[in-house]
Amino acid sequence: MKTKQGISISLLTISLIGLSSLSACHKQTAEQAEKVTQATMSKTNIIYPPTAKGTVVDTYFGTDVADPYRWLEDDRSSETEAWVKIQNEVTQRFLKTIPYRDQIAKKIKNIINYERVSAPFKEGEYTYFYKNDGLQNQSVVYRQKDAGEAEVFIDPNKFSEDGTVSLAGMSFSEDGSKVAYMTSTGGSDWREVFVMDTTSFEFLSETLVDVKFSGLSWYKNEGFYYSSYDKPDGSELSEKTDQHKLYYHQVGTPQSTDIKVFGHSDAEKHRYIGAQVSEDNRYLFVSAANSTSGNRAYIKDLSASEAEWITVKESIESDVYMLSSMGDDIFLVTNENAPNSKIVKANIAKPDVSEWQDLIPETDNVLSPSTAGGYIFAEYMVDAVSKVYQYSLTGEKIREIALPGVGAAGSFGGKTNESTTYYTFANYVTPTSIYKLDIASGETLLFNQPEIDFDGTEYLSKQVFYTSKDGTKVPMIITYHKDTQLDGQNPTILYGYGGFNISLTPRFSSVTAAWLQLGGIYAVPNIRGGGEYGKAWHKAGTQLQKQNVFDDFIAAAEYLIDNKYTSSDFLALQGGSNGGLLVGAVMTQRPDLAKVALPAVGVLDMLRYHTFTAGAGWAYDYGTSEQSEEMFKYLRNYSPVHAVKPGVAYPATLITTADHDDRVVPAHSFKFAATLQSAQAGELPTLIRIETDAGHGAGTPISKTIEQYADIYGFTLFNMGVTKIAN
Known part of the structure; x- marks a missing residue:
């Protein structure tokens, strides 16, 4: 592709309303917007603020394609800022007349003002859950010990006065004594990561910055893995980012000393790299992808000194991720030769695709599994609605989970030693309710049902x-x-x-x-x-x-x-x-x-x-x-x-x-x-x-x-x- 441009975008006058300067544009915005609104409301001769046209032309395979509004791609320019301002004013003046x-x-x-509670989850000695009283800008993280009174753990509403800084992810260390949580400012995908002692609430590391498209996966109580890109030289909101990298952060050390784990070779770039430490802290599983579909997969046995990366799947034509592990066996979810997905078992000695053994074979319906209490909960979509079955780690079907109706169930999950799990259920006329499931018996009890100003x-x-x-x-x-x-x-x-x-x-x-x-x-x-x-x-x-x-x-x-x-x-x-x-x-x-x-x-x-x-x-x-x-x-x-x-x-x-x-x-x-x-x-x-x-x-x-x-x-x-x- 070739690009031709007759004049510099920086020399283009914004000319939104025929003015010669941006200051004049700002002075007359309100008057012009009023005229635009009046014309729009009459539904005749609609007048929009004219947007300056540049002369950019791209050539694709010998075909010229004009791109007159290329200058609007510059999110840092005063011209774009002025354009945004007047467009918003025109829009708001119209909307206010409705x-x-x-x-x-x-x-x-009135409808949104009801108490919303998440499914609870255990970390260390505490049970944690999210709750929104109704109109809080961000949901608050609470915790309680046994039958004690719930206390506020993290209140994202205190991150900023207007609620535009949000909690964007949270992960606990093995014993629950430490937590790493991410925040997002203004909805950006760039995150900051804070590491905190869950007893004293003291911060244990400097704030990690420039983290993007990342989970946080702890290794024991020592540190965690995270992913990010190099911060772009241009606009952080629009500049291309195409080489994801995996790091390990040791608690208490500066980010500058974080260990480079995967993805730092220019010879082979990956746009999306994710890491997962197994619950027993033995395995580090890494997914490496160049697109939103298909990934390579690698694993390292952290229990072995000087362990090398072992290839699980080299082809990027299908997807695979680690579901669980038990001893030398790894349980994987994949659509490799199974478009609706299946669960396979692999051994750390030979985890390659050619050695996989089907544990729960593919069916006619799409599979989305999770684990809790040492069992697999296989959620299937049947014409876009849920059916859920419980399996053992040997692939034996235990039971179908009796759902409360026709809709979508999810959030099954928990640690291996837990005896209960919680799941959500909802449909278009049923507000999300939480159900408690006894893993051994399959008995389901309603745990939380919201009271809302809507009669489904x-x-x-x-x-x-x-x-x-x-x-x-x-x-x-x-x-x-x-x-x-x-x-x-x-x-x-x-x-x-x-x-x-x-x-x-x-x-x-x-x-x-x-x-x-x-x-x-x-x-x-x-x-x-x-x-x-x-x-x-x-x-x-x-x-x-x-x-x-x-x-x-x-x-x-x-x-x-x-x-x-x-x-x-x-x-x-x-x-x-x-x-x-x-x-x-x-x-x-x-x-x-x-x-x-x-x-x-x-x-x-x-x-x-x-x-x-x-x-x-x-x-x-x-x-x-x-x-x-x-x-x-x-x-x-x-x-x-x-x-x-x-x-x-x-x-x-x-x-x-x-x-x-x-x-x-x-x-x-x-x-x-x-x-x-x-x-x-x-x-x-x-x-x-x-x-x-x-x-x-x-x-x-x-x-x-x-x-x-x-x-x-x-x-x-x-x-x-x-x-x-x-x-």
């Missing part, structure tokens, strides 16, 4: 199967109030993802519950690209088959319309990250399909996604524009930024992103918004909402969540013509 916006915020706040018995949540363009049967769960009339006039959100082997299983969300209370229908199809039916389902939505994902989503919308759940005038398309790409692609391919489009933190420039942060690791799903001419043409054809056509009436669009998103950089959304605004020929608004001090989603304060969804639902209903909502 008459029931505050009413929606109040409804969301008033709603239906049913699964249907529809036919996609190529004849593939696709499941979808549709949820709505039982008194809903199927007359084609129900405000409906169609939510999708379709990528990276990620499965959308039934789960409860307070903001989704608020949508249902507003009279809306919520539909979630399990489209290809996800993992609901294993590796084959995932691969059917990757690279040159990515169009299957969009076709599945379009077919889901048509099913809802044909069966009178809704109509195009009352349909909204929603998705985030890869789901943001889904929405962007479908709304540009079928602008007539829905009234509203809600792409969130989306991957929207498919020709350049791999040049930012860890984006190159997504190539397994997407391919890259430099891979081949065929791949370039395929990507350009559906890339939302490049698929927008002038003179087309697009749906009312509210693009949402965040200024600290270093997973899918906000430049994707900036460029898509600028392109749409310049091309929109219809009367519906095209706006972008850019959250400050927030990232890709994890750790977002409750206060920001309430504000964001009040804006999203208000925008959606207003553009569907809804004039008032029920109290």
Whole structure:
């Protein structure tokens, strides 16, 4: 690829409203935004702040592709900062005119304001759990000894006044006397790590910095393994990071002396490296990957002096991770020659793929196992809902776990010496409850059920199967109030993802519950690209088959319309990250399909996604524009930024992103918004909402969540013509 640029981006005047300087731009922002809002509200002659166009042209396989908004990729420039400021002001002025916006915020706040408790877990002498009283920006970590009173252990709400610094991970030493925990500032993937004595609460090491995409895995009580990249020379939020490295930190020593363990050779780079120490502290298992699918695996016997790395799996065509170990045996989960995954046993003397023995063979359903009390709990997805079986470490089936209903169960887990485990259960109308399971008998007791201002018995949540363009049967769960009339006039959100082997299983969300209370229908199809039916389902939505994902989503919308759940005038398309790409692609391919489009933190420039942060690791799903001419043409054809056509009436669009998103950089959304605004020929608004001090989603304060969804639902209903909502 070659790039041609006629003038320096730094010399481009922002010219958002025809001004000659940024200071003048700031002075007249409010007045201009008011004019824009008035024009938008009238739904005639919509005026958007004009975005300066550069002259950057990239050449791919002899084809020139203009990139006029390349300058918006510079997240550190004053020009980009000014653009963000005026776009936000225009958007907020429009949103403030929606008459029931505050009413929606109040409804969301009422539903989300309930006590939420996690499944408890034991570390040392204490049992720990997370709890949120309701409206706390971040959940608090509590602990209690035996039947004693629970005490606050870590309160992330004290990390910052506005709740934008969150707890991003926590790991305890073998005896529970020490804890290492990570924090994220403003939602960034870059973390800091604090090491603390759990009795005195004294910090035992200097703060570790510049840690990214990492777990924390302790070796005994001495130290822990973590992963990171070298800090980039340019913007830490957008600069490419492509060589992950594994380190060992000895408690009490400076980070500068941390031992380099794996991934420091330039001869072979890996973008994602993870480490896991076995519960008995004997094995160090390392996963090394270049993409989000497929990994190499290595193991070291820490009980042997001068131990060398032993290769477990060299090929990157499949996935494998360590589930547990017992003596010389290692139990692995893999989709090697088993698209739905299986559990195998390997011996440390010969752990290579050729020596693996099936312990729990592959079935027709996708497997996601965990361990507790010396047993395996095998969770299977059956048409995206859970079934769970208990097995011994010899592969003997003990029992099926009786779940409380049809939905998603998870979080089974615990140490080998524990006699009980806890699991969560939820679906779209059942708030997440915690169940206590006696491992020996299989007896299940309700441990915690939240009290919430939402009566799930008033709603239906049913699964249907529809036919996609190529004849593939696709499941979808549709949820709505039982008194809903199927007359084609129900405000409906169609939510999708379709990528990276990620499965959308039934789960409860307070903001989704608020949508249902507003009279809306919520539909979630399990489209290809996800993992609901294993590796084959995932691969059917990757690279040159990515169009299957969009076709599945379009077919889901048509099913809802044909069966009178809704109509195009009352349909909204929603998705985030890869789901943001889904929405962007479908709304540009079928602008007539829905009234509203809600792409969130989306991957929207498919020709350049791999040049930012860890984006190159997504190539397994997407391919890259430099891979081949065929791949370039395929990507350009559906890339939302490049698929927008002038003179087309697009749906009312509210693009949402965040200024600290270093997973899918906000430049994707900036460029898509600028392109749409310049091309929109219809009367519906095209706006972008850019959250400050927030990232890709994890750790977002409750206060920001309430504000964001009040804006999203208000925008959606207003553009569907809804004039008032029920109290």
